[in-house]
Amino acid sequence: MEIGISSILNLxxxxxxxxSYAKINGFDFVNIFxxxxxxxxxxxxxxxxxxxxxxxxxxIGINLKSPSFxxxxxxxxxxxxxxxxxxxxxxxxxxxxxxSDTLIxxxxxxxxxxxxxxxxxxxxxxxxxxxxxxxxxxxxVKILVENYPYEFDLVRTVSDAEALRKSLGNVHFxxxxxxLYALMKHSEPKILSKAISDxxxxxxxxxxxxxxxxxxxxxxxxxxFRKTVRNSPKKLIxxxxxxxxxxxxxxxxxxxx
Numbered sequence: 001m002e003i004g005i006s007s008i009l010n011l012x013x014x015x016x017x018x019x020s021y022a023k024i025n026g027f028d029f030v031n032i033f034x035x036x037x038x039x040x041x042x043x044x045x046x047x048x049x050x051x052x053x054x055x056x057x058x059x060i061g062i063n064l065k066s067p068s069f070x071x072x073x074x075x076x077x078x079x080x081x082x083x084x085x086x087x088x089x090x091x092x093x094x095x096x097x098x099x100s101d102t103l104i105x106x107x108x109x110x111x112x113x114x115x116x117x118x119x120x121x122x123x124x125x126x127x128x129x130x131x132x133x134x135x136x137x138x139x140x141v142k143i144l145v146e147n148y149p150y151e152f153d154l155v156r157t158v159s160d161a162e163a164l165r166k167s168l169g170n171v172h173f174x175x176x177x178x179x180l181y182a183l184m185k186h187s188e189p190k191i192l193s194k195a196i197s198d199x200x201x202x203x204x205x206x207x208x209x210x211x212x213x214x215x216x217x218x219x220x221x222x223x224x225f226r227k228t229v230r231n232s233p234k235k236l237i238x239x240x241x242x243x244x245x246x247x248x249x250x251x252x253x254x255x256x257x
Contacts, residue, residue, distance in 0.1 A: 001232045003253075004029035004061070006201075006239035008209065009246055011038055015051050022060050025247065029061030031104070031237045034091055041067070041090045048097045055098075063199075063235075065104040066091040068146070073132075074108025074125040074154055076117065085128045089135055096139040102199065103136065104144045104174045107155040107164060115152075125154060126167050133170050144174035144199055149182040149207065156183060175233070176201040178208055181224045185217075198234040200225070203249065208239035218249070222256040 005027050007018045015030075015038055022030050032051075034041060055062050066088055073088065075081040088105060095103045107125065114121035129143075136143050145164060147155050155161050158180070161173040177200055204213035205221055238249050 002028035002061070002235045003250065004031055004063075004235065004237050005246055006031045006033055006065070006203075006208070006237055007038055008033050008035070008239060008241050010243045011035070011241070013038070015039055016054055019051075019054050019058055019060050023058040027060070029063060029235070030055070031063050031065055031239070032098070032100075033065045034067050034094065035069075041087060041094070043094060045097070048094065052098050062098050063100045063102045063104070064091060064095045064098065065146075066106070068106040071106070072109045072111070073128040074110060074114055074121045076113045076121060076124065081124060081128060085132065088132050092132070092136050092139050092141050095141045101140065102142045102144055104146050104199075104201075105132075106148060106153070107145045109150075109152045110154060111152055122154070129164075129168055129171065133168060137170070142172060143170075144172045146174040146201065147176050147179050149179040172198075174199045174201060175229075176208075177225045177229075178203050178205050178221050178239075180228075181217075181221045182206045184228075185220065185224070199237070200229070200233040200235075201237045201239050202253070203239040204242075204245060209241065211241060213240075213242070213245075215245075219252060219256070222249075222252055226256050 005022055007015060007030055015032060018030055032039060071084040071087055073081055073084045091103055110121055133143055145155055145161060147161060149156060155164060165171050182205055202225060204215060205217045206214060238246055240246060
């Protein structure tokens with residue numbers, strides 16, 4: 001299993017610094033989160049070539065995570081929904097230029113207008129995702145949908161991911177173990193081997209992307225991963241905004257797995 005790190009471990013550092021950190025600490029790849037100030041959708045070709053050259057020189061792989069904050073392809077507001085779609089398309093283009101074969105995305109969110117008409121929101125999500133998948137195939141970039149634990153997210157559980165796969169076919173699942181743990185920690189663990197495609201994300205609860213963390217449950221997240229995932233994914237991303245936790249999580253993974 002290849003183990004990589006998310007570029008969010010220190011947003012004050014450049015992507016070059018993160019690549020060097022990965023090399024020094026023996027990681028296989030970096031998952032670049034397309035978020036400022038590190039990197040943006042307006043990145044120049046010169047910057048892209050610089051990152052690609054540095055990664056190649058260091059022998060570090062690259063994959064991407066699209067902007068995943070308020071961008072919402074489930075929106076009933078066409079201006080918002082189409083803007084989110086254009087940002088995802090741009091993310092595919094950047095992934096292709098960086099020789100990344102995968103792009104992790106958020107499937108969409110059901111805010112108040114969408115909750116009033118869920119079926120229409122899902123229809124628009126499927127239409128936009130279908131367009132995105134067609135575009136990604138042209139660029140040879142695989143789309144991986146990441147689960148989030150929040151009530152308004154379209155993909156929260158394994159069942160949600162499977163339903164999306166049935167609707168669209170060529171869509172894959174990036175299992176955020178920490179997010180899934182947040183939903184399932186009070187229920188009996190179930191084997192989720194069929195839900196894993198080839199990538200998983202793990203970090204401090206309740207979400208790797210936001211402080212504060214509940215570090216008391218970090219070992220429980222790792223045990224949850226061991227109990228629920230029968231077959232290890234090909235790639236595992238350690239995601240945390242605290243650089244001091246990266247090696248701690250890696251060492252704990254070695255003890256637990």
